[in-house]
Amino acid sequence: MQIARISLESGPRYAIVDHDSDEYVVLAGDPIFQGLDTTGQRVPRKGTRVLSPVIPRSKVVAVGRNYAAHIEEMGSEEPATPLLFFKPNTSVIGPDDFIIQPSWSQEIAYEAELAIVIGRPCKDVPPARVPEVIYGYTIANDVTARDIQREEPQWSRAKGFDTSCPLGPVIDLDFDPTDVSIQSRVNGELRQDSRTSLMIRGVTELVSYISHSFSLLPGDVILTGTPEGVGTLQSGDVVEIEIEGLGVLSNEVRTN
Incomplete structure (x- = not known):
């Protein structure tokens, strides 16, 4: 499984990369801390801005x-x-x-x-x-x-x-x-x-x-x-x- 951090109109969100559909499956929160629960929202990978997948909290x-x-x-x-x-x-x-x-x-x-x-x-x-x-x-x-x-x-x-x-x-x-x-x-x-x-x-x-x-x-x-x-x-x-x-x-x- 691959996780990306993407830019949506609502702000940065984490998402599962669905290679079969070429879509992102948007997650409810930060997967490191909140698991892999999804919101049900899907967005196309094409045209979606990808951010750094993690911003280290300490180092x-x-x-x-x-x-x-x-x-x-x-x-x-x-x-x-x-x-x-x-x-x-x-x-x-x-x-x-x-x-x-x-x-x-x-x-x-x-x-x-x-x-x-x-x-x-x-x-x-x-x-x-x-x-x-x-x-x-x-x-x-x-x-x-x-x-x-x-x-x-x-x-x-x-x-x-x-x-x-x-x-x-x-x-x-x-x-x-x-x-x-x-x-x-x-x-x-x-x-x-x-x-x-x-x-x-x-x-x-x-x-x-x-x-x-x-x-x-x-x-x-x-x-x-x-x-x-x-x-x-x-x-x-x-x-x-x-x-x-x-x-x-x-x-x-x-x-x-």
Whole structure:
């Protein structure tokens, strides 16, 4: 089952994606907190604006250097433990929203990533119980001010600026993240082409480790790292992130 968040005249609403009828089945409330009761309303998928499928209520936790080939291309070393950083919820945008390059950066980059959506409050989760706390999966683009990342010892500005975390288009509740294709394209040109099975640390290890570091809350999002092939973006570029089974997340770049 896939859940989308859509824009209707009455405001943002959550909906089940009905692939058979090519319609959205509107839900009564936020499915993470209120379940999957429907209103009976159906709207066509065509022409309906899709929003970010989740706005994290507390945080986005991101993982750096989690693909060996990406570590090599960046001239870095594999971290002894998962490398973690935060992106604020103000960085989140949805499909087709503009990525706005900040005035203080001259070099922003795309990073295709699988994203985990947390479904229940949790702390110190043992690996065997990780599936119980995951609500589903979506696509993320960890947009990075690469020049600022090189210049500053911490990554808060480089990774956390407004519009730096596109998410979407759906949350898939039944998704198997073990071994699927992950790609990025810029203006239709393939830039990244890898598989989630090449992550150094998989979903189970990451969620368990992060939950031992700090509490996770419903709607929190975890970004699992990017494969090799990252590169810079210019104003007017359209970057697409595609993960097999989750669809395509597309955003255009604009200057501030």
